[in-house]
Amino acid sequence: MDYEKPLFFRVMQYAERADRDVIDMVSGNPDWEPPEALREGLREYADLPVSEYQYPPSDGLRELREEIASRRNVPIESVIVTNGTGEANYLAMAAALDRDAGEEVVLTDPVYPYYPGKTGMLGGEPVYAPVEEDGRLDPDAVRERANEDTAAIVVNSPNNPTGAVYGEDTVEALVEIAEECDAILVSDEVYDHFDHSGRFASALSVDSEHRAVTTGFSKSMAITGLRVGYTVLPPELAEPARTRHMLVNVAGSRPAQHAVLRALRETDPDYYEANRAMLEERIDAFTDALDAAGAEYTRPDGAFYVLARFDGFPGTMENVERLIDEAGVAGMPGDAFGESREDWLRFALVTPRAQEAADRLASFFN
Amino acid sequence: MDYEKPLFFRVMQYAERADRDVIDMVSGNPDWEPPEALREGLREYADLPVSEYQYPPSDGLRELREEIASRRNVPIESVIVTNGTGEANYLAMAAALDRDAGEEVVLTDPVYPYYPGKTGMLGGEPVYAPVEEDGRLDPDAVRERANEDTAAIVVNSPNNPTGAVYGEDTVEALVEIAEECDAILVSDEVYDHFDHSGRFASALSVDSEHRAVTTGFSKSMAITGLRVGYTVLPPELAEPARTRHMLVNVAGSRPAQHAVLRALRETDPDYYEANRAMLEERIDAFTDALDAAGAEYTRPDGAFYVLARFDGFPGTMENVERLIDEAGVAGMPGDAFGESREDWLRFALVTPRAQEAADRLASFFN
16 A cells, blocks of 8 residues: 555646546645635734744644643643644654554554554554444454554544544544553544534543544645644653654744634634535535446545445546546545555545536446 | 753743843844745735645645755755754654664764754664864764764754864765765755855765755744755655655645745845854854953854853853853753763854843853
8 A cells, every 4th residue: 555645646647647627636635715814824924023933832832732722621731733633643653652552553444544654654563443334433343453562543533535423432432442452542633624424523522541632724724735733642642742743843834833823713613614514515416426427435424535436447546547538537546545445436525626527427437 | 961952941941030131042043034035925825826725745845846956956856845954854864774774873972962862763873973172073083983883974064062164075074984884974054054164065065875965944044933944865865755754744834835935036145144244243242252251162163153161160051040040141051962062051142142141251250
């Protein structure tokens, strides 16, 4: 399995070189507007005095950490602001593995490909728990694979690529398994603002020394390029994670943190609600057209991806290229996410042309 | 030895709590204005379309890499834009250690404390080559400590904390040692715009598969908080470094990269020249007053730090606190930089009050 990014670039490059109009549903890059207060925060930063161009605190601007801690109802010491959710996952997984409490990392299959990539880089051993065909995670599938060698259990809810949302029972069971095995549940919740089911439960709702939450503003504020995320860690992990963060990055980028702080303070819940509603419309339109195309799919409970399977058309890179050339739709091959989804294709609903894309798929397959 | 940052924070906190006016000479935070084009670049970014808020290329905005490659006369494939020089050093050192060509890392004593910190985190073994009292590095001191177990030789020129500048002969000899030992010379040149001697030689002037250069815009553009740096790596190291960068950070922060690109293109050489001249005036004023205080010191050939020794007043944290309370001057304890400078104090000339600080020291010690 390759990391998503190089594969993503390969698909993007292929789509760009295509001799026709292609609808891009490859990446997880939101195509909607960031909050106006975020742009305002950047403008404001441009005129701040020199002292605001100097190193921020390594673990993030104090006011940003305060705002996060207060919103999430956690102690400020547990919050480390990171260079996006990617670094948050890296820090949490490294801290879990550095505890000398095992070297196995339980992941799900299908999996977001950065997790096995990080596991390997950190010297851990990935172990895969299969999820149901509709994306639901049965905690027993994790329990069967967790033991005293387990350092971490890494899950993502709402899930990329399945669209599954793990409810309270699942999250509680996962924390319990982590406690039993002296492991750390790393719960990546970067899509938490895109819960279409109303059932999403954050791992922060369970108080435990064995759970870490990672998230960020990349998706909720449509700013994947600004790189502002954070992790909430138990005390035992927060100190080594702070040290690693300092030794790797010194600190995050200050204009981005300044702008996110302003956007957090000033953005009305309507902003998030409108984007979620817009995505739900795209999901409706896309899945209706998938029905017309005779595809198999699961309607996502969260996030903004749809996994679809077309009869006799497995999710290989070759078929992805055919769809680009012959249908004008670019998705991701399912095998990027593990063996269990080799027959599938992932489509990211980050384009206003989602319905048109599905219509093109319907014409192609009919 | 502790990392500079926590110690730096301890000193800063002590200075802030002091019941008097204290001149801050603790950190390496430039106190002068960033280029106007940098602020202009941030303003411009605030109004760019949504697509410019999405992930930049993982290894940095294409136009920024092109600008760097063209200015440094290196192939664009050798350039990775990083989250500041800190990440550049981390990537270069990790790539050197991951070659399975040894686990020792030759550092200098005194040393910039992040280097041993990174070495330890990456599973390497630090070995120290002493420098002359005036900061000069005799390549033979490195040669004596380098062998087949050496993975990397990490040097910093212009040097923090000594102010030494390594000339062409030294740099050539260091590359030669790296080649002989199948090691990588990691040359951190973040202070290259502050060469007061005219003798500075970049390791890029020596063509070799065994040298990596790390640097950034934090000091030259007075933007330590923006986190834009880069590394120039030989082909064998560039690929694993790109993978690690992606797995740790995904990408750097886009508004910062956009602003640096604009500043690189539009900033006149006068900007850099004026700041260097201003620092040279501060050095004159500060060292004149150190003479009056009867201190021992070496006039820095580069960068903006002065190491000074006061008779019977070693560079301990306790004495740093005494100077804050009784003289109103905050510096860094010499033992932060290794055993060889335990008697010394480091003063960063990042305040227009450098002469006043030295006068205060003169009164205190006379």
